[in-house]
Amino acid sequence: MALTVGLRPLTRALLRPWARVPGAALGRPAAGSGDGVRCFGSPRVLVEPDPAAVGVAVMKMRNPPVNSLSLEFLTELLISLEKLENDKTFRGIIITSDCPGIFSAGLDLLEMYGRDPAHCAEYWKAVQELWLRVYLSNLVVIGAINGISPAGGCLLSLSCDYRVLANNPKYAIGLNETLLGIIAPFWFKDVLVNTIGHRAAERALQLGFLFPPSDALQVGIVDQVVPEDQVQSTARSVMAQWLAIPDHARQLTKNLVRKPTADRLLQQRDADIQNFVRFISRDSIQKSLHVYLEKLKQKKG
Ligand SMILES: CCCC/C=C/CC(=O)SCCNC(=O)CCNC(=O)[C@H](O)C(C)(C)COP(=O)(O)OP(=O)(O)OC[C@H]1O[C@@H](n2cnc3c(N)ncnc32)[C@H](O)[C@@H]1OP(=O)(O)O
Numbered sequence: 001m002a003l004t005v006g007l008r009p010l011t012r013a014l015l016r017p018w019a020r021v022p023g024a025a026l027g028r029p030a031a032g033s034g035d036g037v038r039c040f041g042s043p044r045v046l047v048e049p050d051p052a053a054v055g056v057a058v059m060k061m062r063n064p065p066v067n068s069l070s071l072e073f074l075t076e077l078l079i080s081l082e083k084l085e086n087d088k089t090f091r092g093i094i095i096t097s098d099c100p101g102i103f104s105a106g107l108d109l110l111e112m113y114g115r116d117p118a119h120c121a122e123y124w125k126a127v128q129e130l131w132l133r134v135y136l137s138n139l140v141v142i143g144a145i146n147g148i149s150p151a152g153g154c155l156l157s158l159s160c161d162y163r164v165l166a167n168n169p170k171y172a173i174g175l176n177e178t179l180l181g182i183i184a185p186f187w188f189k190d191v192l193v194n195t196i197g198h199r200a201a202e203r204a205l206q207l208g209f210l211f212p213p214s215d216a217l218q219v220g221i222v223d224q225v226v227p228e229d230q231v232q233s234t235a236r237s238v239m240a241q242w243l244a245i246p247d248h249a250r251q252l253t254k255n256l257v258r259k260p261t262a263d264r265l266l267q268q269r270d271a272d273i274q275n276f277v278r279f280i281s282r283d284s285i286q287k288s289l290h291v292y293l294e295k296l297k298q299k300k301g
Pocket residue numbers: 065066068102104105106107108109110148150151152153176177180182183184185276279280293296297299300
């Protein structure tokens with residue numbers, strides 16, 4: 001899949017420090033790992049081969065405190081995913097979080113608040129890019145959702161082939177954009193409709209539902225809810241089932257099902273960026289974001 005990234009300077013800047021992280025250089029054996037064992041990642045994205053499953057990588061998101069999807073974090077995720085996609089050792093990835101209780105707080109509000117249009121455009125391009133990369137990945141992608149997963153975190157989860165959610169009432173998942181006074185873009189909406197159906201998506205999107213685990217399972221936004229300490233092992237068992245299918249048949253079928261949805265964005269990426277920039281730059285939207293960020297601060301104090 002040839003995707004235009006438009007992130008080259010940042011990508012290069014990010015690649016350099018990796019070489020300085022012992023054992024973290026992409027595609028090279030890690031310090032302390034066995035010969036030929038690949039252990040790679042970046043400061044915020046830990047990627048390791050699953051010791052219990054051949055051909056499977058575990059990707060842990062580590063952007064504390066809440067794994068918000070900042071531009072730098074998105075870029076690191078993109079690079080790691082691209083490397084995995086190109087490394088024939090791997091057939092599947094389990095995406096999970098290294099931040100206790102939080103899968104991902106979604107898009108980084110500070111990338112959209114008080115920023116100039118050029119920054120917002122670059123940011124949105126990276127958001128699009130991550131979605132396309134995960135959604136159309138040739139690898140089997142399983143989400144081991146071990147924490148709360150609102151908005152962009154939910155989109156990331158929905159883009160996996162299968163979602164396992166930890167059974168903790170605090171770990172809600174959903175597209176809650178309306179609660180922030182913003183609107184989920186059409187491609188977020190499309191993925192939700194594809195997953196839970198039109199009527200359920202209509203309610204969930206308008207009301208900004210964050211589904212706790214039992215409701216999430218019932219509506220179908222996740223495929224399985226398991227005790228917290230079984231999320232990884234369940235993800236691994238599910239992975240084995242998906243990897244039992246010949247890659248070419250599974251990949252072509254995935255593409256058949258997902259391409260029309262991805263094409264809707266691919267055909268209008270620039271217009272989507274312009275819409276986002278116009279929308280997010282409005283005074284009223286900036287005010288809503290300000291109020292929401294203040295609420296997050298006050299919650300603490
Ligand atoms: C056309 C426009 C479409 C745009 C689409 C947007 C999609 C999105 O993804 S918008 C983001 C939606 N995300 C949320 O609504 C989640 C907001 N965060 C929370 O509800 C909570 O932080 C949490 C439940 C995830 C975690 O709660 P916890 O008590 O553990 O931590 P906090 O004290 O709330 O947060 C710690 C720290 O992190 C900052 N923060 C939290 N979320 C974000 C975020 N999404 N972006 C940037 N920063 C975030 C929070 O303000 C705290 O910062 P300080 O320590 O500096 O106060």
